[in-house]
Amino acid sequence: MIQKPVLPKNWVAVGFSQDLEKGQINIVIIEELELVIWRDHKGQAHAWDNRCPHRGTRLSLGFVRGNQLACLYHGWQFGGDGQCVYTPSIPDSTPPKSLKAHTHRCVEFLGLIWVAPLDFEHKDIRGLESHVRDSMDFQPVRSMIIYCSAENIFNRLASIPFPPSRIMSRRLRSISNMRLIRETESVFLWEDDENRTLASYQFREIQPDFVEFNCESEGTADVLLFALQKIDSQKTALHLLLAPENWSSDPISLKLAYAQWSKKLRNQLEQVF
Numbered sequence: 001m002i003q004k005p006v007l008p009k010n011w012v013a014v015g016f017s018q019d020l021e022k023g024q025i026n027i028v029i030i031e032e033l034e035l036v037i038w039r040d041h042k043g044q045a046h047a048w049d050n051r052c053p054h055r056g057t058r059l060s061l062g063f064v065r066g067n068q069l070a071c072l073y074h075g076w077q078f079g080g081d082g083q084c085v086y087t088p089s090i091p092d093s094t095p096p097k098s099l100k101a102h103t104h105r106c107v108e109f110l111g112l113i114w115v116a117p118l119d120f121e122h123k124d125i126r127g128l129e130s131h132v133r134d135s136m137d138f139q140p141v142r143s144m145i146i147y148c149s150a151e152n153i154f155n156r157l158a159s160i161p162f163p164p165s166r167i168m169s170r171r172l173r174s175i176s177n178m179r180l181i182r183e184t185e186s187v188f189l190w191e192d193d194e195n196r197t198l199a200s201y202q203f204r205e206i207q208p209d210f211v212e213f214n215c216e217s218e219g220t221a222d223v224l225l226f227a228l229q230k231i232d233s234q235k236t237a238l239h240l241l242l243a244p245e246n247w248s249s250d251p252i253s254l255k256l257a258y259a260q261w262s263k264k265l266r267n268q269l270e271q272v273f
């Protein structure tokens, strides 16, 4: 018998807050479970199973009406708690309580949208705050799909050091001709014909599928956060946040430089497995 996919008992990041505007609807997949993510006109984000409780139509085909999500097929409308509040074919009736979309917890933290099952015991994601350096200014770099399992990505990430921001600020266009030499288990030397920069790295699991990668280089400290979203056994979405010690005078270019580097990261992760 085929088992219905269910959400893991964990907070899972499914994308950046900035990519879901008011009135917008997106589809995300966590461990083969398809969800509809939508933002109401008050600005609240919601995560539900992508199935209308009436006849199973994908709710992502519908549209946001104020603070309700309307199904495309028969136009039933559901409030933020998933309760059906309006059925156009019988407009004067009050829909029964049993007419409800299957909802999940959905919160925003660090510029990411996070989803967890309603019965997940750690319902307050703010508990993560004490594990993340809150003094740092984290900014989204990019989300990308990697054709590799989350387990393999997790095992491999720590061995792929990221360039320190002091190098990236100097070379906003490319680091492709820099050599990377491993000095010890956690210390690397970045060098080209003109410069040599030592960097030491630390990798820390904050919670399952959410890891922090620290880089200290010549008195500056940069942090990358990797949030992994398992799509299925072969595919993972990786959401990448950056907090350099100092945003350069051109922070947009710095973010673009790391986004460029992340393509190389994706290639390295996909090559190995």
Ligand code: FES
Pocket (backbone or CB within 6 Å): 052, 053, 054, 055, 056, 057, 071, 072, 073, 074, 075, 076
């Ligand atoms: S299938 Fe959604 S309203 Fe009928």
